[in-house]
Structures are given as C-alpha cells and as structure tokens.
Amino acid sequence: MKTHNQQRDKIRAFFYSHTRMQYKKGEVIIRPEDEPSGVYLIEWGFVKAYSITKYGEENLLLVRGSGSVFPLIWAFTGEHRSVSYEAMEETSLWRVSKSDYKDFLDKNPETMPIILDMAIEAYRLHSERVMTLSYRTARERIVSFLLVTANRFGVVQKDGSTMIMAPFRQTDIASSVNATRETTSRELNAMRKKGLTKTVEGKIVLCDTEILQKLVE
DSSP states (O other): OOOHHHHHHHHHHHHHTSEEEEEOTTOEEEOTTSOOOSEEEEEESOEEEEEEOTTSOEEEEEEEOTTOEEOHHHHHHOOOOSOEEEESSSEEEEEEOHHHHHHHHHHOGGGHHHHHHHHHHHHHHHHHHHHHHTSSSHHHHHHHHHHHHHHHHEEEOTTSOEEEOSOOOHHHHHHHHTOOHHHHHHHHHHHHHTTSEEEETTEEEESOHHHHHHTTO
16 A cells, blocks of 8 residues: 555656746736636745735735645636735746646546645644634734744754744735734734744744743643
C-alpha cells in the first residue's frame, strides 16, 4: 500500500507534466469575475485567497503554501465564488485543465485522500479563523492569528524563535482579524517593543511563543 508521501509525489508529478506559470508579488492569478483557466498546484511561494467587502475592503480568507491545490471547490462543482487569488511573493505554479485534473483523479482514486486532506485542512483553518474572531480585543485576535499562522508556516530558528515564512503584510493581518490597519500597526509595534516579535527580511518572527500563548488563554 502506497504511503501518503508517495501519493503526494504522484499528484505532483502529474501537475509537473503540464504548464508551469510564475507570478510576481501582487499579481492576481484568478479574478472573481473570470472563470478559472485551470487547477493549480503551488510549487513554491504563497498564494492568498480574499474577497472584497461591500465597503471595498479586502477580507483575507486563506493562505496556501507549497504543495497546495486550488481552487478545490471549482474543480469539482464548477462553482466560482467571488474570490481572488493573488501571489504574496514570487511564486511558481503548475496548471492543468479541470477536465484533465478530474480524469487523473478518476484513473487514480488512491490519490483522493490527499485531496480530501486539503479540503479538510481548509475547513479546519476556517474554523480556527472563526475562533480567532471570537476574541473580544484586537490584541487577542492578532496574537491568535500569529500563533495559528506560525503553526502552519513557522520555522524554528537557532535562537528558539519562530519565523513565519509567509510574507504577511499588516493589511493582511488586519483584514483577517477584523481590525483596522491603525490598530493592527499599534498592537504589532507594542509586541515588538516588548520583545515578543520582530521583523526579519519582511518576515514576522515570534520571539516568545509561550508568553504570546498566555495572552490568549
């Protein structure tokens, strides 16, 4: 019986036999008004999914990293919600047509658990975001966001700190936790002054996750 890693390799090999596309930071991959041109696998880099509120503000929904496939719902149902997908930094993707993707899954049903894992992960992240938004103060919501994100994209450094590899902007954090940019900036600056976080080459670093965790307990 093949392992999950072998099935992931099989999915990756399938995508890698198709069209490679590279995007610069800030380039939109899928626009809400356009039908997606295919299904994408992220080779490296980060892609964010967001919607625009009725007030014209960005609402960050989800961030996907290396190995993720999107848009999952459209791939199976054809339903395309009002969601934009944008490269957060220079990003490499592989694209296949929806028909080729579904044909691959039909012929390789053993790979479906991997796709199901991705769908479950998206649901779990949605649930975690709901929990983050349940905190009463902006500080708690921001700390919760940082801890959840560090759990997904964090890399422990030699000094014991954790660097979040996804290049989140303050506006990304603000839109995700339902706070203003001014409030988000103030809270992040306060954490930096206390030595709880810092920024290195545009990446947020959590210097003391234990203290941050206590702030939301």
